Amino acid sequence: MSLEAHSQKQREIEELPQVTIRFAGDSGDGMQLTGTQFTNTSAIFGNDVSTMPDFPAEIRAPAGTVYGVSGFQLQFSSSDIYTPGDVVDCLVAMNPAALKVNLRDLKHGGVIILNEDGFTEQTLKLAGMEKNPLKDGSLGKYTVHTIPMTQSTVRACEEVGLTGKGAARCKNFFALGIVCWLYSRPLEPIIEFIDTKFKDKEQLREANTRVLKAGYFFGETAELFTRVFRVRKAHLPPGVYREVHGNEALAIGLITAGQLANKPIFYGSYPITPASDILHELARHKQFGVKTMQAEDEIAAICSALGASFGGALGVTASAGPGIALKMEALGLAVMVELPLVVINVQRGGPSTGLPTKVEQADLFQAIVGRNGECPLPVIAPQSPSDCFQTAIDAIRIATKFMTPVMVLSDGFIANSAEPWRFPDADSLEPIEVEHPEETNGEDGSFLPYMRDEWLSRPWALPGTPGLMHRIGGLEKEDVTGNVSYDPENHQRMVDLRQEKVDKVADFLPEQEVLNDPDGTAELLIIGWGSTYGAIRETTRRLMRKGTRVAHVQLRHLNPFPKNFGAILERYADRPILVPEMNKGQLALLIRGRYLIDAKPLTKVQGRPFTTTEIMESVEHLLAERGKVAK
Amino acid sequence: MSVTEQPRKYTVKDFGSDQDVRWCPGCGDYSILSAVKKVLAEEGVPPEQYAFVSGIGCSSRFPYYVNTYGMHSIHGRAMAVATGLKVARPDVHTFVITGDGDALSIGGNHTIHTLRRNVDITILLFNNQIYGLTKGQYSPTSPFGKKTKSTPMGSLDQPIAPMALALAAEATFMARTIDMHPKHLMATIKRAMEHKGTSFVEIYQNCNIFNDGALDYAQDRKVRAENVIELEHGKPLLFGKDLDKGIVFDGRQLTVAQVGENGVTKDDLLVHDEKDSESYHAMLTRMKYPELPEPIGVFRSVQRPTYEELVNGQISEVIARKGKGDLKKLIEGRSTWEVREEGA
Numbered sequence: 001m002s003l004e005a006h007s008q009k010q011r012e013i014e015e016l017p018q019v020t021i022r023f024a025g026d027s028g029d030g031m032q033l034t035g036t037q038f039t040n041t042s043a044i045f046g047n048d049v050s051t052m053p054d055f056p057a058e059i060r061a062p063a064g065t066v067y068g069v070s071g072f073q074l075q076f077s078s079s080d081i082y083t084p085g086d087v088v089d090c091l092v093a094m095n096p097a098a099l100k101v102n103l104r105d106l107k108h109g110g111v112i113i114l115n116e117d118g119f120t121e122q123t124l125k126l127a128g129m130e131k132n133p134l135k136d137g138s139l140g141k142y143t144v145h146t147i148p149m150t151q152s153t154v155r156a157c158e159e160v161g162l163t164g165k166g167a168a169r170c171k172n173f174f175a176l177g178i179v180c181w182l183y184s185r186p187l188e189p190i191i192e193f194i195d196t197k198f199k200d201k202e203q204l205r206e207a208n209t210r211v212l213k214a215g216y217f218f219g220e221t222a223e224l225f226t227r228v229f230r231v232r233k234a235h236l237p238p239g240v241y242r243e244v245h246g247n248e249a250l251a252i253g254l255i256t257a258g259q260l261a262n263k264p265i266f267y268g269s270y271p272i273t274p275a276s277d278i279l280h281e282l283a284r285h286k287q288f289g290v291k292t293m294q295a296e297d298e299i300a301a302i303c304s305a306l307g308a309s310f311g312g313a314l315g316v317t318a319s320a321g322p323g324i325a326l327k328m329e330a331l332g333l334a335v336m337v338e339l340p341l342v343v344i345n346v347q348r349g350g351p352s353t354g355l356p357t358k359v360e361q362a363d364l365f366q367a368i369v370g371r372n373g374e375c376p377l378p379v380i381a382p383q384s385p386s387d388c389f390q391t392a393i394d395a396i397r398i399a400t401k402f403m404t405p406v407m408v409l410s411d412g413f414i415a416n417s418a419e420p421w422r423f424p425d426a427d428s429l430e431p432i433e434v435e436h437p438e439e440t441n442g443e444d445g446s447f448l449p450y451m452r453d454e455w456l457s458r459p460w461a462l463p464g465t466p467g468l469m470h471r472i473g474g475l476e477k478e479d480v481t482g483n484v485s486y487d488p489e490n491h492q493r494m495v496d497l498r499q500e501k502v503d504k505v506a507d508f509l510p511e512q513e514v515l516n517d518p519d520g521t522a523e524l525l526i527i528g529w530g531s532t533y534g535a536i537r538e539t540t541r542r543l544m545r546k547g548t549r550v551a552h553v554q555l556r557h558l559n560p561f562p563k564n565f566g567a568i569l570e571r572y573a574d575r576p577i578l579v580p581e582m583n584k585g586q587l588a589l590l591i592r593g594r595y596l597i598d599a600k601p602l603t604k605v606q607g608r609p610f611t612t613t614e615i616m617e618s619v620e621h622l623l624a625e626r627g628k629v630a631k
Numbered sequence: 632m633s634v635t636e637q638p639r640k641y642t643v644k645d646f647g648s649d650q651d652v653r654w655c656p657g658c659g660d661y662s663i664l665s666a667v668k669k670v671l672a673e674e675g676v677p678p679e680q681y682a683f684v685s686g687i688g689c690s691s692r693f694p695y696y697v698n699t700y701g702m703h704s705i706h707g708r709a710m711a712v713a714t715g716l717k718v719a720r721p722d723v724h725t726f727v728i729t730g731d732g733d734a735l736s737i738g739g740n741h742t743i744h745t746l747r748r749n750v751d752i753t754i755l756l757f758n759n760q761i762y763g764l765t766k767g768q769y770s771p772t773s774p775f776g777k778k779t780k781s782t783p784m785g786s787l788d789q790p791i792a793p794m795a796l797a798l799a800a801e802a803t804f805m806a807r808t809i810d811m812h813p814k815h816l817m818a819t820i821k822r823a824m825e826h827k828g829t830s831f832v833e834i835y836q837n838c839n840i841f842n843d844g845a846l847d848y849a850q851d852r853k854v855r856a857e858n859v860i861e862l863e864h865g866k867p868l869l870f871g872k873d874l875d876k877g878i879v880f881d882g883r884q885l886t887v888a889q890v891g892e893n894g895v896t897k898d899d900l901l902v903h904d905e906k907d908s909e910s911y912h913a914m915l916t917r918m919k920y921p922e923l924p925e926p927i928g929v930f931r932s933v934q935r936p937t938y939e940e941l942v943n944g945q946i947s948e949v950i951a952r953k954g955k956g957d958l959k960k961l962i963e964g965r966s967t968w969e970v971r972e973e974g975a
Contacts, residue, residue, distance in 0.1 A: 044968045189966070238972045242964040252961055259958050266719050286949045288956035291718055291942055296744035300711035303704065303741075307684070307715030310702055311723065315715065333705050389962075422970075426958040463682045463700035463716070463723045471648070471694050473703025474687075483650065484695065 012227040018077030019183060019231055020085030023175070024102045025094030025118075026063050027056055027070040030172035034092075035072025036418070037176060041189040043243050043420050046233030047076040050534065052084035052609070053416045057273070057356045064126035066097045078232040082384075082534030084417065086611040090182075092175050094118045094149070096127035111143045113178060115171065117150035145224050149174045149215075156214040162207045170211040177215020184230045187216060239422040246385040246414035247274070249421070250318075250344060251281035253392025255288045258314055260393065261400060261432035264289040266308030267316045268301040273356045274412040275318045275346040298326035302343065306330060309339040310472075312436065312462040314396055318344035320412075321363045322353060325370075331405055332371045335498065337472040338450075338458050340399035340406075342392075347411040349607045358607025359413040361530055362583035367407045368559050368590070374495045376502040378402070379559040381409040383533035386421035388414065391556070393429070400434050402505055403457045409558070411582075413609050414531045436462050450482040455508070456501035503560050512562035516540045517551035524619055525572040527579045527599065529555040529587055535610040536580060542612055543619060550619060558587070561594070569597045576622040578602055580615050641672045648698040654689060659810035659836035660757065664696055666816045667726075667755075670824065671697075676724065683726045684713040686733040689764050690757035690836075693728040707738025710745040713752045714938070721939045724824070725752045732762050735771040735791050746800035748938035749828040755820070756793060756833050757810075761842035779841075794916035794930060797831045798909065804830035805912070805930040810837060811850045815861070815927060822929055828937050848920050849927070858920050862928035867900035870924045877901075878923070885914055885923060905932040 021038065023031045032053055043049050051074040061068030075085035090111040093099040095118035106112065119134055133139050134146055153174045157167035173194075180187055191209055198205035219225060244252075258265040267290065269279045283292045291313070295301035298319055305315030319327065324345045334341045347363045349355025363370075367379045378398050382391035388410060395406045437459045440447045449470040450458050461468040470482060478485035479493050515537070516522065528536045533554045540550045553568060555561070569577070569591070577599045579588040585601030592599055602618045604610055646668040654660045671681065681699035685691035687706035694701030700723070704712045709727045717725050727745075734742050734756050745752070761779070762768040768781040772793065776785035797805045804826040808819040816834070823830035835846045848858040860870040860878065868878035869890070877900035879888045888895045904911065912931045919925060936944075 040966075044966070046968070046970065192966075236970045238970050240963075240967050240969050242967045244964070255956070255961060256958060259956075264719070266715060268715060285956060285961065286946045287953050288958075288961070289946055291946070293714070293718065293942070295711070296740050299708060300714070300741055300744065303708040303711035304715030304718070306704075307702075307712035307717075308719035309715075310682075310700075310712070311716045311719035313715075313719035329705050330708065337702065423962050423964075426962055463720060464679055466677060466679045469679055469699050469701075471683075471701035471703065473694070473701075474705055475703065 011225065013184070014227050014229050016229050016231050017079065018075055018081060018085075019089050019229065020073065020075045020087065021090045021092065021179065021183075022071055022073040022088045022102055022105065023092045024069055024071040024098035025172070026098070027058070027068050028060055028063065029070065029094050030169070031070045031072050031094070034172045034176045035074055037190045037193060038179060038185070039074050039076075039418055040193070040243060041180065041185050041187070042074070042076040043241070044189045045186055046236075047078065047231055048080045048234040048236060049074055049076045049243075049418070049420060050081050050084045051418045052413065055357055062126070064095055064097055064123040066101050066127055069098050069101045071098070071102060076231055078234050080234060080236060082537040083609070083612060086613050090179070092179060094171070094175070096124045096129050096133070099133065100127050100129060106142065108141055109143065111145070111182075112139060113145045113147065113175070115149040115175070116146045117148050147178065147218065147222075147224070152214060152218060153211050156210045157207045159210060160203055160206045162203055167207065170208050173208050173212040174215035174218070177212045177217075178219045181216045181219030182225060182228055184228055187212060236420070237422060241420045241422050243418050244386050244389070244421040244423075245277075245416060245418045246382070246388045246410055247277040247346065247416070248281055249386055249388035250392050250408075250410065251278050251285075253389040254282065254316055254342075254396070255285055255290060256389070256426070256429065257393045257396035257432060258288065258290065260429055261314060261396060261434050263434060264291055264313045265316055266305055266313040267292045267318075268295050268304035268308070269293070269318055270295050270298045270301045270323060272298075272320050272323045274348055274415045275320050275323075275344065277415065278318050278344065278346075298323040299330060302327040302330040302341075306334050306337075306339060306341055309341050310337075310463070312460070314340065314342070314400070316342045316344070318346065320346050320348045320356070321350045321366065324363065324366060328371050331377070332373065332375050333474045334405040335371070335375045335377055336474050336477070338403045340396075340403055340460070342395045342399055342406050342408060344408040344410060346415045347409060349605070355607045357412065359411050359531065359609060360582050360605060360607065361409070361411055361532070362586070362605065363409065364529075364558065364583065364586040364590075367409055374499065376499050376559065377405050377407055378502055378505050378557070379407045379409060380557055381530040381555070382414060383530060383554050383556065385414055385417050385419050389421070389423075393432075397432050398505055398508070400432060400460075401457060401508065402455060402501060403460060404502065409530060411531050434460070436460050436465070437468060438465060440467055448480050448482070450477055450480050452497070452501075455504055456497060506557070506560040506563045509557055509562055511564045512553060512555070512568060514568060515552040515554070516544070517549060520571060522549045522551035522572075522575070523623055524576045524578060525551045525553065526615070526619070527553045527555065527577060527587070527591070529558055529581070532580050532582070532610055535612050535615055538612040539615040539619065542616060548619070548623070555587070566595055569595050573597060576600060576626055578618060578622060580604075580610055580618070582609070641675060641677070643668045643672045646671045646678055646697050646699065648696055650695045652696050653692065655840050657839040658689070659759065659838070660690060660693070662810045662813060663755070663757065663816065663834060663836065664693065666813055666820060668697065670817055670820050674824070680722070681724050681726065682716060683728055684709045684716065685728040686730075686738055687764070688730040688733045688762075689838075690728055690730040691733060707733050707736070708741060709733070710738065710741040710752075710754065714745055714748070714750045717750050717752055718939045718942050721751070721943065727752055727754045729754065729756050731756065731758045731760060731770045731772040731793070735793060735796070739771075742796070743800040746797055746802045746829050746831060749801070749803050749935050751828055751937040751939060753820075753823050753830045754832060755823075756831070757836040758793065758833050759836045759838040759842055760845050761838050763838045763841055767841035792916055792919075793833045795913070798912055798916055798931070802831050802931065803828040803935050804932050806830070807833045807835070807925070807927045807930065809835045809849055809855075809859075809927060811852070812855070812927075819928065822932070826932060828935060849925060858924055860918075860924040860926050862903045862915075862926050862930065864903055864905045864929070867897050867902050869897070869900065880914075885918065887923065905929050
């Protein structure tokens with residue numbers, strides 16, 4: 001871009017391998033939008049990117065308070081990356097509260113860009129700051145740029161006749177302009193975005209574009225910055241990419257699965273953070289025949305989905321932990337009636353209402369054993385935002401093949417984070433074969449709804465099919481006939497059969513892969529599941545650079561475990577096995593119970609993902625302990 | 632509905648399943664089962680075109696005894712299951728069989744929301760004013776002060792009026808009938824099935840084990856005529872053994888009047904109108920024995936688009952406007968970029 005070329009002539013350019021930026025302001029300041037746009041332009045530029053929005057549970061907490069601070073962190077890099085970064089290189093803060101909340105994550109010597117107009121006596125008081133950090137020297141160890149963003153924004157808006165609050169509201173684009181200049185980012189993708197967003201609002205379109213450019217030119221002309229930074233394009237595998245969030249990828253995956261199975265998706269859902277965006281996304285795509293229903297409660301959401309499955313649709317429901325708790329009785333019914341159903345849990349901090357907008361992985365036990373009775377069902381966890389796409393398809397594939405509900409364990413981090421996605425060609429995806437019987441299957445010409453195939457799956461006979469009328473329900477079924485039965489031996493047999501069927505899913509799954517240890521000589525094994533993938537992957541790479549090889553298993557299938565998982569554990573049994581989880585050690589306990597292996601939990605429940613440093617320190621500690629024993 | 636061969640006649644036997652009926656001898660549920668099977672046989676629609684969905688309770692065993700598609704689901708949730716089924720399969724005639732505890736206590740929320748959505752299903756609510764399957768606790772329709780195992784000193788809850796609740800939930804079809812009045816029962820079920828939208832039928836049903844005789848005033852043929860009023864569209868509100876009593880509206884409330892006394896003629900009586908205003912229907916829902924005779928028959932039957940029509944209509948509308956979804960475009964999203972081979 002010409003703007004870029006021009007500015008780089010005048011300043012020293014420092015090459016950086018990667019940069020982590022955090023935008024922070026009031027929840028009404030548009031920080032999420034700013035972060036998203038910066039991410040987008042970085043991805044299009046050719047960097048690898050990883051993001052982490054962090055917003056409060058309150059929609060508009062009182063302006064200027066610390067509990068109203070909304071943040072958006074992203075890392076962009078010239079190599080492939082897996083996390084949004086451990087420490088922040090550059091913090092953009094729109095007011096004192098945003099500075100106060102986020103300063104602890106900024107690295108020593110990091111860059112702070114402040115909106116000077118946001119620092120008033122009143123906002124300092126609201127943030128609980130007695131002294132003005134801009135004046136008391138407390139920011140001495142950082143490179144601080146204090147810029148009158150609001151004033152500059154209002155001035156830029158005046159030219160197009162936008163004044164007052166409406167004008168001041170554009171200040172996030174001023175901040176974005178400055179940061180784009182500082183990190184040599186192209187503006188075109190952002191301008192294109194503004195053009196689309198304000199297609200019918202000429203004044204706002206013009207105002208925001210001007211403000212964005214004003215920010216950019218401010219960086220160039222104000223001579224505050226002695227140098228600019230550049231992060232080269234990453235060497236990503238060739239192909240066509242897009243950016244995708246986890247919830248978005250789940251929705252697209254569900255629609256795709258519906259198309260692959262040639263069946264409508266029925267999505268019953270009750271609004272809940274952080275799962276609601278799946279409903280929003282699906283509701284936008286009715287031209288794929290998707291039927292969405294905002295149910296009266298969590299129970300109606302799952303029950304309507306199950307009813308739809310009984311009718312031959314692909315029933316899906318989603319929620320977060322508290323809502324999943326309400327769905328559990330119906331989920332037991334789904335196990336009993338053996339109908340396909342997908343239940344998505346976008347996990348958040350618990351228990352109870354807990355931390356609605358923060359991440360946790362503490363619903364693993366709830367998913368695996370959280371129902372009354374012996375009530376097994378397959379559980380799958382996506383490892384990244386883009387992986388949600390395949391996970392949704394896998395869930396539908398398993399649910400229909402095995403006539404079973406399937407639980408998908410996503411989480412708030414995956415749901416709201418974005419990453420570049422080398423998406424597949426729709427034509428390359430394998431169809432999902434679903435059969436509905438038309439003929440009876442009993443020797444006497446009767447229909448036996450609980451007669452099983454080689455996978456122990458029962459026939460999915462649909463209402464409307466002549467001769468196959470049958471009744472299902474939550475009372476124990478007689479083997480084969482499906483009639484109500486209280487017979488003791490039959491109950492034992494049916495409990496065993498339901499378990500065996502779910503265990504059999506493992507035969508249908510690919511074998512578990514071990515990352516980072518081709519010859520099996522790693523010093524330690526890390527086992528993760530879900531969104532810890534990025535932090536673990538990054539850790540193993542950092543350790544490799546220091547000369548320590550650590551093997552990595554990221555479990556996608558948590559019930560049943562992959563067929564070769566036991567063999568993998570045996571192979572590493574003579575070395576430390578570390579299981580980092582955002583809970584109190586639930587997977588570690590399952591592994592210990594099931595395989596009698598001394599898996600060591602590394603736990604964190606702070607509503608934030610692991611940093612690579614945390615995992616690395618734990619690995620180094622375990623290896624040091626081991627060294628001591630060996631001596 | 633997939634019509635296959637030529638229409639054939641069905642008998643009650645075609646709608647009976649091979650399962651033994653396990654209700655207590657003398658239970659009112661038997662007569663309702665028999666009435667439903669008779670009506671279905673008369674309809675001439677094959678059994679595979681019907682689905683019966685139920686919750687939990689004595690009445691909810693019903694699906695096992697009809698040879699159609701069926702699901703005996705969980706307590707209170709039948710209407711939610713039926714809603715999903717109907718949205719997925721508008722061609723399947725769907726019944727919900729429920730009770731006073733199932734539909735008005737644990738599943739009360741679904742009752743409200745199913746009615747306001749106007750899903751095209753037929754709800755048969757067996758109201759026996761007691762919890763039977765759990766062996767005799769008071770229900771949400773038991774009278775205040777009802778002494779049961781769980782309320783030895785009398786219940787402290789005001790009973791709910793199912794019809795008033797249905798009206799408040801924007802019901803398009805509401806009717807009441809009686810298990811021991813087979814002709815009326817069958818005619819009412821038939822009307823309910825014909826209605827397009829949610830039809831809500833309260834059936835007074837006797838639990839001869841835990842609440843025998845609680846509804847005698849309406850069920851017992853000897854006294855019924857004095858205590859209930861059979862609603863008929865366009866006919867005056869007349870009741871009594873000799874049809875000599877009627878209901879008049881004094882400008883503030885409904886009262887009973889003796890026809891032929893005090894100058895009251897049949898012309899002074901209220902005339903039933905299923906389509907009339909909600910406030911009239913509201914008054915009907917509040918008529919309670921012993922102060923007033925209780926209406927039976929169709930209270931209200933009005934038309935409104937059904938939920939599944941609207942859901943599927945939005946889909947057809949979008950497809951008509953934009954064409955069927957293009958999966959490639961969906962996966963691609965709004966903007967993409969290409970990473971080329973190194974050096975390319």
